Amino acid sequence: MSKIIEGLYYSESHEYVKVEGNIGFIGISDYAQHELGDVVYVDMPEVDDEVSAGEEFGAVESVKAASDLISPVSGTVVEINEALEDEPGLVNKDSYENWIIKVELSDESELEKLMNAEAYKAFIGE
Amino acid sequence: MNNVYYGKLIFELSKEGRRGYTLPKNELAQYNIEDLPAHLMREQAPALPEVDELTVVRHYTNMSNNNFGVDTGFYPLGSCTMKYNPKINEEMSSLPAFTGLHPLQDVSTVQGALEVYYNLQTSLAEISGLSEFTLNPYAGAHGELTGLMVMKSYHMSRNDDKRTKVIIPDSAHGTNPASAAVCGFDIVVVKSRPDGTVDVEDLRPLLDDSIAGMMMTNPNTLGIFEHNIAEIAELVHEAGGLMYYDGANLNPMLGMCRPGDLGFDIMHINLHKTFSTPHGGGGPGDGPVGVREGLEQFLPCPRVVLDENYELKIEFNDESLGSVSGFLGNFGVIMRAYSYILTLGKENLRMVGPLATLNANYVKESLKDCYELPIEGVCKHEFVFDGLKDKSTGVTTLDVAKRLLDYGYHAPTIYFPLLFHQALMIEPTENESKETLDGFIEVMRKIATEASENPELVKGAPHNTPVRRLDDTLAALKPVVTYAELAQAE
Numbered sequence: 001m002s003k004i005i006e007g008l009y010y011s012e013s014h015e016y017v018k019v020e021g022n023i024g025f026i027g028i029s030d031y032a033q034h035e036l037g038d039v040v041y042v043d044m045p046e047v048d049d050e051v052s053a054g055e056e057f058g059a060v061e062s063v064k065a066a067s068d069l070i071s072p073v074s075g076t077v078v079e080i081n082e083a084l085e086d087e088p089g090l091v092n093k094d095s096y097e098n099w100i101i102k103v104e105l106s107d108e109s110e111l112e113k114l115m116n117a118e119a120y121k122a123f124i125g126e
Numbered sequence: 127m128n129n130v131y132y133g134k135l136i137f138e139l140s141k142e143g144r145r146g147y148t149l150p151k152n153e154l155a156q157y158n159i160e161d162l163p164a165h166l167m168r169e170q171a172p173a174l175p176e177v178d179e180l181t182v183v184r185h186y187t188n189m190s191n192n193n194f195g196v197d198t199g200f201y202p203l204g205s206c207t208m209k210y211n212p213k214i215n216e217e218m219s220s221l222p223a224f225t226g227l228h229p230l231q232d233v234s235t236v237q238g239a240l241e242v243y244y245n246l247q248t249s250l251a252e253i254s255g256l257s258e259f260t261l262n263p264y265a266g267a268h269g270e271l272t273g274l275m276v277m278k279s280y281h282m283s284r285n286d287d288k289r290t291k292v293i294i295p296d297s298a299h300g301t302n303p304a305s306a307a308v309c310g311f312d313i314v315v316v317k318s319r320p321d322g323t324v325d326v327e328d329l330r331p332l333l334d335d336s337i338a339g340m341m342m343t344n345p346n347t348l349g350i351f352e353h354n355i356a357e358i359a360e361l362v363h364e365a366g367g368l369m370y371y372d373g374a375n376l377n378p379m380l381g382m383c384r385p386g387d388l389g390f391d392i393m394h395i396n397l398h399k400t401f402s403t404p405h406g407g408g409g410p411g412d413g414p415v416g417v418r419e420g421l422e423q424f425l426p427c428p429r430v431v432l433d434e435n436y437e438l439k440i441e442f443n444d445e446s447l448g449s450v451s452g453f454l455g456n457f458g459v460i461m462r463a464y465s466y467i468l469t470l471g472k473e474n475l476r477m478v479g480p481l482a483t484l485n486a487n488y489v490k491e492s493l494k495d496c497y498e499l500p501i502e503g504v505c506k507h508e509f510v511f512d513g514l515k516d517k518s519t520g521v522t523t524l525d526v527a528k529r530l531l532d533y534g535y536h537a538p539t540i541y542f543p544l545l546f547h548q549a550l551m552i553e554p555t556e557n558e559s560k561e562t563l564d565g566f567i568e569v570m571r572k573i574a575t576e577a578s579e580n581p582e583l584v585k586g587a588p589h590n591t592p593v594r595r596l597d598d599t600l601a602a603l604k605p606v607v608t609y610a611e612l613a614q615a616e
Contacts, residue, residue: 038599040602040603061602089599
């Protein structure tokens with residue numbers, strides 16, 4: 001059973017957004033890290049890059065596969081999780097604690113298109 | 127490892143001063159080595175192993191016994207068509223009259239080799255229902271790139287420079303988007319329906335005058351024939367795009383169905399899959415590219431053509447996209463494929479597809495009560511299970527694959543295609559007897575039983591191989607690829 005946290009927003013491509021003020025912490029769900037297996041590389045954008053909802057902003061590579069990271073929201077990257085550069089496996093340890101990028105949201109209404117915890121739980125069939 | 131001592135690394139067998147060679151008399155002894163410029167001199171001797179001949183022979187013979195190949199046992203690696211490579215192919219390609227040729231020899235002295243090349247070109251054109259082939263590209267993905275360059279040349283020749291996108295199904299081989307990206311195209315993904323085939327309704331809105339073409343493999347990567355192919359080709363053509371056929375899954379079509387007749391304009395063939403040339407250790411392969419009538423002039427140079435006097439010539443032409451390889455591709459591989467086609471002949475070549483399909487369906491139907499079959503119905507040459515039916519034990523597809531090694535089988539392809547999370551992709555090929563398939567089925571069923579009764583046994587596999595389960599994660603994070611790095615790591 002995957003860990004799903006209440007209060008977060010989830011996308012169909014298994015990214016989540018945790019919102020604090022106008023900042024969104026974006027990472028991959030526990031379900032996604034589990035399906036990917038051991039993550040060996042996280043490809044991240046740079047600070048000040050623009051990301052758009054539904055567009056790719058990086059990739060996670062595991063021993064099984066490489067998967068694009070699709071941004072659930074639009075905005076400007078204000079911080080990247082540099083710890084993942086040296087230790088990508090942190091994503092497997094706790095994918096919610098170890099977010100990938102922090103984005104300043106440009107359109108908070110986009111959040112309404114995402115799933116809440118309950119809907120995401122149903123989406124992954126758990 | 128058959129012999130623990132000789133199975134060590136050759137460097138570990140090294141003893142100072144030991145040697146297994148004698149050098150010829152030094153003819154340069156009169157020169158003073160000090161006269162050489164200092165920056166060209168080595169500062170220290172190279173770290174070469176010092177071993178006697180017998181040690182070398184035993185070391186490498188032991189190593190070779192740990193290889194697993196199609197000559198050793200069943201190799202059901204889906205998507206790769208690991209068919210048997212008949213030994214007559216080797217015999218033909220090693221004929222001194224061919225191996226002794228030089229690519230810069232005068233054309234009049236290599237008419238025999240050019241005849242082989244020309245005949246294979248025309249055979250492939252007939253088999254695939256297209257107009258002309260080039261055998262120059264070195265492998266499948268190189269063929270894809272070449273084919274896409276033909277697509278680009280075609281649009282550019284009509285001054286249609288808006289076409290920057292290529293449509294690729296979400297189930298495609300990873301090489302498709304990679305080749306399209308290398309060729310400078312943007313990639314548009316079209317979704318699959320629950321049965322794994324392209325969703326025509328999802329395709330329609332993607333089609334406009336920015337589309338250069340669409341890449342497909344048929345049967346697709348799930349081994350399912352794309353029944354809507356005629357409609358898809360018509361829609362893409364109406365939008366002004368070209369259809370590209372990824373020949374990786376050509377095997378089940380051989381003699382039954384031709385890509386050209388399905389509406390494809392450009393395709394590549396993996397000679398090392400469908401036409402029984404060795405996969406080798408990453409090469410050499412050959413990836414011939416074929417085109418329909420009207421696109422021949424864009425094929426890469428040099429081309430082998432027959433002139434009005436029935437003499438074979440090597441030709442360069444201005445409209446061609448240029449050269450993609452040195453000379454005329456991997457000739458030894460071309461020779462093997464030609465030998466395979468002539469050995470089977472037209473009638474037997476027709477049996478390849480049906481037998482490959484029969485074998486795949488036999489294995490699928492015999493195992494679907496213990497392995498999860500996500501797409502029911504008749505498959506072509508390969509099929510995909512989504513792991514074990516009983517997932518409660520936590521035994522994964524990786525564990526099943528590792529356990530197969532204990533029983534002396536090569537593992538199937540795992541975790542591809544990405545559509546199913548526990549994908550286990552099996553392709554038996556047409557070569558295997560019913561007895562071999564029954565043996566494999568029995569072992570797969572046994573592993574399913576082990577997974578329920580003793581899951582730790584399967585999770586800990588392999589138990590009988592020279593090396594146990596390797597740490598994939600560590601290998602990806604901190605690869606050690608040389609002896610020097612290994613010595614350092616220890």
